[in-house]
Amino acid sequence: MGTVAIPPFETFYAEHNSEVLGLLRRKVGRDRADDAFQETFLRALRAYDRLDHGEHLRAWVLTIASRVAIDIHRRTKPTAEVPEILHEDTRPAYEDLGELTDGLPAKERAAVVLRYGYDLTYDQIAAALDSSPDAARQAASSGVRRLRKEAQL
Amino acid sequence: MTVPTDLDLRFREAAARSGMLDVGYDLVDSPIGPLLVAASDRGLLRISFDPDLEQHLEWLSRIAGRNVLRAPRQVDGVRRELDEYFEGRRHAFDLALDLRGVTPFTERVLMELARIPFGETATYAELAARAGSPKAARAVGMTMNRNRIPIVLPCHRVIGANGSLVGYAGGLERKVALLTLEGVLL
Numbered sequence: 602m603g604t605v606a607i608p609p610f611e612t613f614y615a616e617h618n619s620e621v622l623g624l625l626r627r628k629v630g631r632d633r634a635d636d637a638f639q640e641t642f643l644r645a646l647r648a649y650d651r652l653d654h655g656e657h658l659r660a661w662v663l664t665i666a667s668r669v670a671i672d673i674h675r676r677t678k679p680t681a682e683v684p685e686i687l688h689e690d691t692r693p694a695y696e697d698l699g700e701l702t703d704g705l706p707a708k709e710r711a712a713v714v715l716r717y718g719y720d721l722t723y724d725q726i727a728a729a730l731d732s733s734p735d736a737a738r739q740a741a742s743s744g745v746r747r748l749r750k751e752a753q754l
Numbered sequence: 755m756t757v758p759t760d761l762d763l764r765f766r767e768a769a770a771r772s773g774m775l776d777v778g779y780d781l782v783d784s785p786i787g788p789l790l791v792a793a794s795d796r797g798l799l800r801i802s803f804d805p806d807l808e809q810h811l812e813w814l815s816r817i818a819g820r821n822v823l824r825a826p827r828q829v830d831g832v833r834r835e836l837d838e839y840f841e842g843r844r845h846a847f848d849l850a851l852d853l854r855g856v857t858p859f860t861e862r863v864l865m866e867l868a869r870i871p872f873g874e875t876a877t878y879a880e881l882a883a884r885a886g887s888p889k890a891a892r893a894v895g896m897t898m899n900r901n902r903i904p905i906v907l908p909c910h911r912v913i914g915a916n917g918s919l920v921g922y923a924g925g926l927e928r929k930v931a932l933l934t935l936e937g938v939l940l
Contacts, residue, residue, distance in 0.1 A: 609815040609822040610775075612808075618757045638757070639765050646774050649821055 605655035613649070613658055614642060620659075621666045628670035637673055641666045657745045661717050663701055668718035702744070704751065709744030716741045763826075770827040776819030778828020779810070785840050785935075786928045789905075791829045794818045797850030798832055801903050803924035817855055836905065842935065845872035847906045856902075862886065863897045870911045873936045877915045899923050905932065 608616075621641055625634040644665050652658075702710045716723070716737075723734040723741075770778050777799060779792035790807070792800040792814055799818060802810060814822045826833075831849065838844035853861055866884040870876050876884075878898070879891040887893070898909040904924055910932040914920040922929035933939040 607820055609811040609820055611811055611823050614823065618762070619755050622757050622761075623755055635761050635764070638761060639768055642765055643768060643772060643774075646769055646772065646821060646823075650776075650819060 607649075607652055607655040607658075610646060610649055613645075613662075617659060617662050618642070621662055624663060624666050625670060628667070629673050633673055637666070637669045640672075641669045644669065657749060660701070660713075660745055660748045664714065664717040667701055668714075701748065705744050705747060709740045709747065712737050712740035713744035713748070717745075766823060766825045767827055769823050770825035774821060775823055775825060775828060776821040777814045778823060778825030779814065780824055780826040780829045780833070782829065782833050782836060784836060786924075786931050789836070791832050791836070792822075793829050793832060794852045796852040796854070798903055798906060799852040801832075801905055803904070803928065818852070832906075839905070840935070849906060851903060851906070853902075859885075859887070859890075859893070860897050860900075863894055864901070864907050867898075867901075867907050867909060867912070870908055872908075873938060875911045875913050875933075875938060878912055878920075879915060881912055895920070908932075911936075911938075 607613075618638075622634060622638050625637045625641065629637050641662065645662050652661075702713055705713065723737045769775055773795070775795075777792050777794050779790060779800075782789045782791045787803060788805065790800065790802040790804070790810055791798070792810070800810070800814065804810070811822055835844055835847050835849060839847070853864065856864070863881065863885045866881055869884075870881075877891075878894045879888070882888055882890040882894045885894070894912075898912050899921070901907055901909045901923065904910070910922060910929045919926060919929055919933075930939060
């Protein structure tokens with residue numbers, strides 16, 4: 602049960618938009634940051650009414666932004682091989698998310714990224730990590746807790 | 755760092771176009787002060803004279819869903835009709851209304867209210883009678899006081915039996931201004 606109420610989207614957007622833009626400018630450069638910014642918040646808007654609590658919204662939107670940045674890098678390097686993302690102990694496609702999730706244990710890191718970056722369900726994440734949905738949920742939530750603790754330091 | 759205005763507006767525009775908003779709102783300038791105007795995909799949901807945005811956001815989110823965003827495009831149609839009204843070029847509004855959550859009594863009263871023409875007035879008791887509840891003048895007064903969509907639902911056209919203006923949720927001076935605009939008061 603979430604105890605933190607989910608704010609109206611306007612409040613969420615106003616609180617995080619400048620940080621998201623800063624992150625995107627660092628990751629994809631000024632020229633491409635505007636499109637990435639719009640894409641990030643449209644993805645957030647699409648998922649927003651499915652959120653079931655208002656915790657970790659900052660980590661959530663920064664992960665979406667990182668995911669958008671990765672997509673942009675991929676699109677602009679069409680010949681680059683798309684890395685395999687489904688192994689828990691390698692450093693796969695979400696390597697660029699280092700800025701946010703680098704400190705996490707591999708499994709938590711994967712769960713966080715797949716859940717909040719890729720918007721996969723826990724069933725899908727469990728399949729990716731070769732574990733149970735419950736374990737995937739636990740890994741994602743303890744990863745986010747850890748991120749949150751770091752963010753508050 | 756703040757987000758540049760053009761980028762911010764571009765996102766709000768795209769969000770309104772995406773169909774994913776539950777409510778889009780904007781502040782609309784008018785001769786009687788800035789108006790908060792909010793619309794869902796069902797229609798006009800709220801007009802308010804009160805600038806306390808946070809309170810509106812909570813209310814809109816509760817009543818229509820949490821995807822509430824300032825999105826000028828979403829209220830373009832309302833803005834146009836309000837502009838025309840205040841310029842004296844429009845006497846009747848042609849807007850879909852989103853009255854979700856109101857009681858059947860309130861809805862009946864508001865539908866009768868909407869029939870009072872530009873430039874005319876009715877008393878609270880007359881409106882109650884037209885809504886089929888002749889003894890409910892006081893309840894009609896409450897309904898006017900809580901009208902979610904003032905101006906478009908013209909509660910300013912409802913006055914006391916003795917001709918006094920009685921009151922207006924947006925402040926009596928606004929009621930005077932609207933009735934003056936409509937030629938009821940000089």
